[in-house]
Amino acid sequence: MGKKTIVTIHGMHCAACEVLVERKFKKVPGVEKVSVDYKRGKAQLEGTSEPSITELNDALKEHGYSVSSVQHSDEGKNSGSERKEGSKYLMLRKEHIEVGAIFLLVVAAYLILKQFNLIPNIGISDNMTYGLAFLIGIVAAFSTCLAVTGGLLVSVANKHAEAHPNLTGAQKFRPHIYFNIGRVVSYTLLGGLLGIIGSKLILSAQISGIVTILAAAVMIILGLQLLNIFSWTRYLMPRMPKFLAHKIHDHQDGKDGKDGKAAPAVLGALTFFLPCGFTQALQLYVLSKGDFTTGALTMFFFSLGTLPGLMSLGAVSSYSKGKFHKYFVKVSAVVVILLGIFSLVSGLTLTGINLSVLNLKNGNGLPSGIELVE
Numbered sequence: 001m002g003k004k005t006i007v008t009i010h011g012m013h014c015a016a017c018e019v020l021v022e023r024k025f026k027k028v029p030g031v032e033k034v035s036v037d038y039k040r041g042k043a044q045l046e047g048t049s050e051p052s053i054t055e056l057n058d059a060l061k062e063h064g065y066s067v068s069s070v071q072h073s074d075e076g077k078n079s080g081s082e083r084k085e086g087s088k089y090l091m092l093r094k095e096h097i098e099v100g101a102i103f104l105l106v107v108a109a110y111l112i113l114k115q116f117n118l119i120p121n122i123g124i125s126d127n128m129t130y131g132l133a134f135l136i137g138i139v140a141a142f143s144t145c146l147a148v149t150g151g152l153l154v155s156v157a158n159k160h161a162e163a164h165p166n167l168t169g170a171q172k173f174r175p176h177i178y179f180n181i182g183r184v185v186s187y188t189l190l191g192g193l194l195g196i197i198g199s200k201l202i203l204s205a206q207i208s209g210i211v212t213i214l215a216a217a218v219m220i221i222l223g224l225q226l227l228n229i230f231s232w233t234r235y236l237m238p239r240m241p242k243f244l245a246h247k248i249h250d251h252q253d254g255k256d257g258k259d260g261k262a263a264p265a266v267l268g269a270l271t272f273f274l275p276c277g278f279t280q281a282l283q284l285y286v287l288s289k290g291d292f293t294t295g296a297l298t299m300f301f302f303s304l305g306t307l308p309g310l311m312s313l314g315a316v317s318s319y320s321k322g323k324f325h326k327y328f329v330k331v332s333a334v335v336v337i338l339l340g341i342f343s344l345v346s347g348l349t350l351t352g353i354n355l356s357v358l359n360l361k362n363g364n365g366l367p368s369g370i371e372l373v374e
Contacts, residue, residue: 002032002046007056011065011228012038016276024059095229099330106334130301133282136339137305139332140278149271153179153310156264175264180307182265186272187303188296191286195295198287209350211288215281216347219340222277226333278302278336 009021018036021043025034030049037043045051056067157175201207224230272279282302286295 002048003050005045005050006071007043007045007053007067008069009036009038009041009043009060009065009067011063012036012041016274017065020063021060021065024063025056028055028059095227099227099229099334102327102330103334103337106331106338110338128285128298130297132339133298133301134305136278136282137302138308139305139335140276140302141306141309142328142332149183149274149276149306150310152267152271153264156267176311179264179268180310182268183271183306183310184268184300184303185265186269187299190272191283191299191302192292192296194283194286194299195289195292198290198295199292201287201290206351208288209347209352211284212347212350213344215284215288216340216343218277218281218284219336219343222281223333223335223337223340225277226329226336 012018012021015038018038021036021038022034025031025036025043025045028045028051030047031045031051032047033045035044051070053067053070056070060066153176156179157172279302282298286298289295289298
């Protein structure tokens with residue numbers, strides 16, 4: 001029986017984080033088996049040796065995660081730096097204040113831009129614009145997509161460069177292009193397929209509203225998870241089987257019995273099935289639309305929105321650490337929550353529930369409840 005080690009990990013917020021952490025820990029010398037649970041913030045390692053907290057932190061530091069404690073099988077207490085309750089309380093309180101301030105700033109910016117008609121209605125609705133799908137893609141690429149999809153892309157590109165050391169810089173960049181082409185084509189075609197499936201279900205306006213509400217709930221929960229200050233949200237997000245994400249990575253690594261030289265485009269196409277809350281929310285939306293063209297174009301513009309982040313991964317990764325990344329994720333999380341709230345209102349309207357109290361203006365252009373007297 002191998003030696004067991006239980007570690008506490010900070011910074012995980014979704015199932016994609018589990019996959020990334022497991023694959024990084026398996027590369028630590030002496031580690032043979034890893035099981036990560038992001039809901040509890042714990043990981044169990046088994047192998048021929050017991051890794052140190054330094055080794056584990058080195059394996060994760062480039063992705064923004066950290067290990068605060070390590071408990072070996074032959075120890076009765078943790079080694080490392082467990083936070084004290086008072087310190088955790090102060091840190092949590094600071095996080096809440098920061099999130100509240102960001103929320104107010106984002107809402108204020110939205111209301112000002114909306115007042116001058118500089119921004120359209122936002123949220124997943126019955127007539128969501130493709131521009132919004134593109135915006136959601138941009139946010140996704142700099143948050144959850146960067147964890148697993150970005151890691152897969154870097155791995156593909158690095159293996160190609162190692163196999164062909166004499167290539168020029170432009171030639172080494174080709175896997176990035178093929179990967180993203182495969183990703184865009186896959187999202188477009190499979191988005192259209194979901195639209196066709198939705199058309200066969202003959203969804204009524206009420207059912208479409210319910211699906212929109214589910215998509216809105218996914219976005220709100222995802223936003224709360226990105227904030228990482230409410231631990232209970234970790235138990236709410238629906239998730240695809242973890243083995244599917246590992247299978248895609250193993251396919252790239254050549255561990256599935258193949259030679260590991262599959263085209264990057266194929267791996268890019270398979271990312272449609274990786275665990276990502278943004279993708280799942282839009283998949284529900286296009287299913288409710290029941291139209292091939294709408295489904296294909298929605299997922300096309302979403303995948304197109306992820307291109308800037310994924311194509312410039314080297315530059316993005318340099319900004320994906322420290323305070324910049326910390327506050328970017330928080331702002332993105334608040335934006336996602338607001339998108340979810342607007343989408344929720346739209347879904348409730350489709351089901352026949354009219355939330356007119358949320359309307360900012362009446363027919364006179366004045367706030368609701370205020371009439372113009374002449």
